[in-house]
Amino acid sequence: MGAFSGKTAVVTGASSGIGRAVALRLGEAGAHVFAAGRRTDALAGTVEAVTAAGGAATAVAAELRGPGAVQGLVDLAMTDTGRLDVMVNNAGVSFRGSLADGDPETWREMLEVNVLALTVGSQAAVRAMRACRAEGHIVNISSSASRLEAPGFYGATKTAVNAITASLRRELEGDPIRVVTVIPGPTATNLARHHPDLLRGVANSLGEELGPPSDGLFPTEALDRAAAAGPVLASADDVARAVLFAITQPIDLSISEISVQPARRPPVTA
Numbered sequence: 001m002g003a004f005s006g007k008t009a010v011v012t013g014a015s016s017g018i019g020r021a022v023a024l025r026l027g028e029a030g031a032h033v034f035a036a037g038r039r040t041d042a043l044a045g046t047v048e049a050v051t052a053a054g055g056a057a058t059a060v061a062a063e064l065r066g067p068g069a070v071q072g073l074v075d076l077a078m079t080d081t082g083r084l085d086v087m088v089n090n091a092g093v094s095f096r097g098s099l100a101d102g103d104p105e106t107w108r109e110m111l112e113v114n115v116l117a118l119t120v121g122s123q124a125a126v127r128a129m130r131a132c133r134a135e136g137h138i139v140n141i142s143s144s145a146s147r148l149e150a151p152g153f154y155g156a157t158k159t160a161v162n163a164i165t166a167s168l169r170r171e172l173e174g175d176p177i178r179v180v181t182v183i184p185g186p187t188a189t190n191l192a193r194h195h196p197d198l199l200r201g202v203a204n205s206l207g208e209e210l211g212p213p214s215d216g217l218f219p220t221e222a223l224d225r226a227a228a229a230g231p232v233l234a235s236a237d238d239v240a241r242a243v244l245f246a247i248t249q250p251i252d253l254s255i256s257e258i259s260v261q262p263a264r265r266p267p268v269t270a
Ligand SMILES: NC(=O)c1ccc[n+]([C@@H]2O[C@H](COP(=O)([O-])OP(=O)(O)OC[C@H]3O[C@@H](n4cnc5c(N)ncnc54)[C@H](OP(=O)(O)O)[C@@H]3O)[C@@H](O)[C@H]2O)c1
Pocket: 012, 013, 014, 015, 016, 017, 018, 019, 036, 037, 038, 039, 040, 042, 062, 063, 064, 065, 090, 091, 092, 093, 094, 113, 141, 142, 143, 144, 145, 183, 184, 185, 186, 187, 188, 189, 190, 191, 192, 236
């Protein structure tokens, strides 16, 4: 019997990276995982991995910027299983660009995914957990970018995540629902592939050249090399294990924040 046998979890952004790793850990622990994202092929890979690990998973193709999408996701989990025990608001996007020159449409997308979908997902989860009288956990994925002196627009959305999650934690003190902010540092996922300075620095430290990106993404091999370079990038599973730690504590204990950082700072080159 796993810690989450007979329980239901929803994970947004489960088609890759941290979300997929969390879905896998939850599935291994016995949860029925509702795994959401836009890329159906990648979601099928998540379901396959969870099933191979002995868990149960349902893929849910959803554009979280759409009206009602996150509520619909929670409603589906409730309709299919009658309960919701764990909600992991993980989906996120990070676009580069300065405040002086950045594209406001990228700001809108970061706000809608990183902040609004997470907040609506949290609200939907509270209502569902109360309805089924679950001892529940809400996990909101922030970023160490929120702690920078000059966090930029992406970091600002994660600062909002920290503030909203702390407020929800306070609001729910009287409920058997715990709320944790998970703050990853640089992690070897697709998201890190959007940060050429980081990857170039890691590649240079290995004495390698990082080729040009294709369609805005660096080749997977570059990412693999970066992750293999040692503790300058966390792995998605490092973050997933921290999530599992937080949500397997007694319900009368609040793990309010967990920061998951690689042991060394990445070398950054121009
Ligand atoms: N990697 C890092 O260094 C790092 C550091 C700190 C925090 N984080 C945070 O970790 C979380 C997960 O990111 P990751 O690093 O694992 O990157 P990732 O592999 O790119 O995962 C992002 C996930 O979000 C989903 N997503 C994005 N926009 C969406 C939308 N409009 N509708 C539905 N789903 C959407 C993506 O699914 P589809 O593409 O299939 O839609 C994907 O599954 C994010 O909140 C990110 O800000 C990452």
